[in-house]
Amino acid sequence: MKHLIILGDGMADWPCEELGGKTLLQYADTPHFDWLASHGRNGLLKTVPDGFHPGSEVANSSILGYDQHLVYEGRGPLEAASIGVELQADDLALRCNLVCLEGDLLKNHSCGRLETEEGDVLIRFLQEQLGSDSIHFYTGVQYRHLLVIKGGNKHLHCTPPHDIPLKPWREYMLRAECPEAEETARLLTDLILRSQELLAKHPLNIERQRRGLDPANCIWPWGGGYRPKMQPLTETYPQIRKGAVITAVDLIRGIGRYAGLDVIHVPGATGLWDTDFRAKAQAAIEALQTNNFVYLHVEASDEAGHDGDLHMKLGCIEHIDHLLLAPILSHRSMVNGQWSIALLPDHPTPIRLRTHTAEPVPFCIYYPGIEPDEVQTFDEVAAREGAYGQMEGDAFIKAFMKR
Secondary structure, rough: EEEEEEEEEEEEEOHHHOEEEEEEHHHHHOHHHHHHHHEHHHHEEOOOOOOOOOOOHHHHHHHHOOOOHHHHOOOHHHHHHHHHHOOOEEEEEEEEEEEEEEEEEEEEEOOOOHHHHHHHHHHHHHHHHOOOOOOOEEEOOOEEEEEEOOOOOEEOOOOHHHHHHOOHHHOOOOEEHHHHHHHHHHHHHHHHHHHHHHHHHHHHHHHHHOOOOOOEEEEEEEEOOOOOOOOOOHHHHHOOOOOEEEEEOOHHHHHHHOOOOOEOOOOOOOOOOOOHHHHHHHHHHHHHHHHEEEEEEOOOHHHHHHHHHHHOOOOHHHHHHHHHHHHHHOOOOHHHOOOOEEEOOOOOOOHHHOOOOOOOOOEEEOOOOOOOOOOOOOOOOOHHOOOOOEEEEEHHHHHOOOO
């Protein structure tokens, strides 16, 4: 039996007045989601342990069974693994967003969808202007980049920029959590303020503004930590002799690398609403020919949630159903009973809030021959009646890998 997890990032949501009090999963046209739910077994999964921020790094690694109290080091080290930056023992790695400030407000966390090529120009410029033997900027994807501080202290309070759209950015500047981190906090604060002066005058940003686009006029470091200690999944689950991760997001690639999974790059996979859903489905089908385990991650619905775009998020959910899940379910290996499939979000990203929350998410596990429960639709409400009840920790991955 081969195992496929399909992860729709941020798909879960709150009831919406515009949808008659339904959640987006309840309202959307998702016949293939519902087929899995009605033929499989369902439940709720607490992906964010108490005391942890509901970030995708926490939720996705929890889904794979990792104890956050043992492995959590923030997003930065995962970004480093994804882009091939080998961290040393004293390296502090931070996710480094290029953000758009508008006066006193953080307008958005993504500069209005910055292209990777544009981000690369700006990150290289910052390395030339601000980099040193102990300060290194590395290009990632789109607006998501990496900052490594040699000898930095990770005990900082950093607010993720996607948590504070249209809020006064100065009120959320990073700060030290202990005296030993004061020097690192001062250094990072200085880099943030100097980046604003440099980026405001950069020709690329001047041209973006001329075209009516948001400038990438500030860095926002957050999610700092050191290299995590994660045991490969192949050592934990003997069923996984060879595994792969499919995603357009550096963070998930990083988790995959530390988990011992091969990273599969899919042309046309953007991490946004315009991602090639069909290509990702085909990549998963092909990967399962040579792998025992595939983690297929789709970011689009989460980005729509951060934008507060109800109709776009609905469209992303329906695309995951129609364009991604449908061809997987119809593939001969699935029909012949050779695959086990799990479907779930990692966390809610409510349209009304425009950031992540920590509520448990619905999940479904299906394989030919499983005894289905009474649930007929895949959504937050129906899953409460599922046979699995509510799970947390490594209970989900253990249940999934039993078959």
